[in-house]
Amino acid sequence: MFSRIGQLIFDNEAVAKTSDFTMGLEIEMQRVDETGHISQEPYPAGIGDEKTNPWLTNDYLETMAEMVTPSAKHVLDAMHYLYVINNTLRSALAPGELLWPLSMPPKLPKDKTQLRFAKMGPKKEAYLKEWTKRHGYSKGTPCGAHINLSIDSHVIQLVLDKCGDQFKDEVAVRNHLYTVLAQGFVRYRWFITYLFGASPIAEENYFAPGHELAHPIRSIRQSSHGFGTKFAGDYTNVQRYVDRIEEGVKQGILTSDYEFHDSVRFKGNENLKQLPQTGVEYLELRMLDLDPSSSVGVRTGTLRFIRLLASYFIMHPALKDDEVNPVLDLANQMNEVVAEESPTAACHYRTKALALIKHLERYANQIQLGPEYAEILEDLEDRVINPATTPSAKLLNYVQDGSLTAYALRRAKRYQEAALETIQPFKGFEDGRVYTAAELRAALAK
Template sequence: MFSDIGQLIFDNEAVAKTQDFTMGLEIEMQRVDETGELSQEPYPAGAGDERTNPWITNDFLETMSEVVTPPASHALDAMHYLFSLNNALRTALSPGELLWPLSMPPRLPEDKSTIPLAKMGPDKEAYLKEWVKRHGFSAGTPCGAHINLSIDEHVFELVYEHQKDRFETRVELENYLYTVIAQGFNRYRWLITYLFGASPIAETGYFDKNAGPHHPVRSIRQSSYGFGTKFRGDYTNVQRYVDRIEKGAKDGTLISDYEFHGAVRLKGNSNLKDLPKTGVKYLELRMLDLDPSSSVGVRTGTLRFLRLMASYFIMTPALHPEEVEKVIKRADEMNEIVSVEEPTSVTQFQAKAKALMRRLEMYANQIQLGPEYQEELEDLEDRIENPYTTPSARLMTHVKNDSLEEYALTRAKRYQNSALETIRPFKGFDQKRKLSAEDLKTELFKGSWEPQ
């Protein structure tokens, strides 16, 4: 079952280190008013400067708030950061403002030119205007949860020490392992869409008349009807990943390399061209819809499952290089099929989903993960067996007059009221201070929690 690298890690009793991913979260949510329309209020002053605050900012629209956590060693720590920053944003909102808990936006006006794009400086604003020209306004409005994962340093140290004959440099090893994980997540993106898809319908104004799917689906956002460009990345290796994106920017398919919004992005520095030389430092996973059953848009169990998948990809045999493009192309086709299936229908790939979940359960048992992982796997296996338990199907029980507005506003008000009841509201961004990660930890928790 294990690859040669996986066996090396297993034999050296270091499997636990493949679970110790450093994790950062980026969660987007739209600001709305109490009637369910995009907010007309200015950017909340209590959230600091949207152009310089690294922890709360904007993306695409002036109303699309994005909370960004510092890297954390454990899923629970990342969630504590996220919860506290989410509360900080909520308490900074104007009276009557709410955070829309769904990935698909609230109802949009006919004249979308009245909705301001994010004010992020001249270069970013010019980019956003060009993006709207190419793709249309609606396509940029869906929100999601982005998960950043970094492999524990001990894994690199162990593997590089024993496999210097295979990897000439430490960077070469880093690029290889991150590429292997990226291949795995792209290959099984369709399963993540099935398990966590939560955008079955769109509100009024998102689609033009007679456009869009003709029935509710698992995830509009993860389908061809959803966010952004349909440019497929090359995950064979880091150099080919960079070359494909640079070619797209050069021939005008992409506005710039920044426009590549694949389901997985390799991240390392601001200069994409240098990535093969300087090395990938983390992966950005972009395939999660917001989970409206959580005030912060994602659940701790979901993060544990993604960490388990990433660990499994490190430990098990990778695709042969000549197979990568073909396998991921097929996986993209499978993801499209899954994303537009009826939410309550058994997925066409149920047998494949069960087989992979059995393999993940076997792996979790082999490395003796705790009961929280077993419980999460059991819950997810139930979703595969019974599609009515998936997030998209659960949402369909709340649809009224082809809309989720009433449900979304009820949730949004509940979460907002909870945030406003906090004993010690966070005021750290009032003076538009740019807090470091260490400053943020001190300001947010003041002894109540100590993230690693």
């Protein structure tokens, strides 16, 4: 059953626009040497300055490369940008350097003070040092794939034109629609963790001695053992989202609003306090492990599935205000259950997962999406029915002596060799030029 807004979109034949999200990607990968240890090489000189290049930068560690794409209106364009930027980084690596394809880091040194923080300026480095005092080095090292989603402007304008009695202006429409999206993704994060979790084990020295996991799990990164601060947001509305983060800073739970690292973040005004007034511009989704079966850490089908989910959420009712926190608190508990399951075990919420797949299949048929979406949903349904086909379970086939190092290095070397065979690699960052998004899109399109 569609919401009032969903029915309005459907009746005005604008449903296609609900899946026309503008999408940007942020992919983190560790630089390593040929033996699978954290690289000792500096930031590659051939891609400019890590402080000023917003498209190839670092996050937390000096070796934690982050590839950022300009926004794209189509999934294939986003993937094209990502492949070019990924190949550009690979072509600039020092001889013998590789990109680690797993979310969990390679073997870490026993003395983690040897790890070098990203050189992102005094303010950022001070923040990283303080963060590490609170959480330890290991918690900052897992890598992932972040997706930035922006709703099509036609949808926002349609809702404003037809629902003027409900919203006072365009900012109010945006804040409402992004809140609906955020609630949906947090509520079904457990489903995404099951389908795409790919961090079943940790390499040596990630866990402190005596605190290692007793057995592989579906996703260390998406569990309480994974990245960073465990501070849940309030997604009732944008104002309460901001108030919750500011309260966390006031109580000293967060060092700053920048430290808020929940699975979904509202993005827009850099001044968090002004976000409710200026409006959310896009959502940052942070719940995907790296996919080691792809050289760029994510697959086209995964991005299409995320867009389908987002379209589905927009068309359906938001949670009632008094239900938001109880429902999402339960959802976070469900995610922890799923993340800590054995990768080969049936999901504890298997029945719910299959029901959601069926809802998505009906929705995809209703709005007449193409056959590629039907194929994606068939594949994901098989993952629910047969957990051995999930990414995390597949990785267990390659574990040797409690480690995935041999597998990761084989993948990394294969991807590196393929990148170096690129006929015309992009060299636009060599002179330190800082591209705007429009300029970079034009350059990468060539």
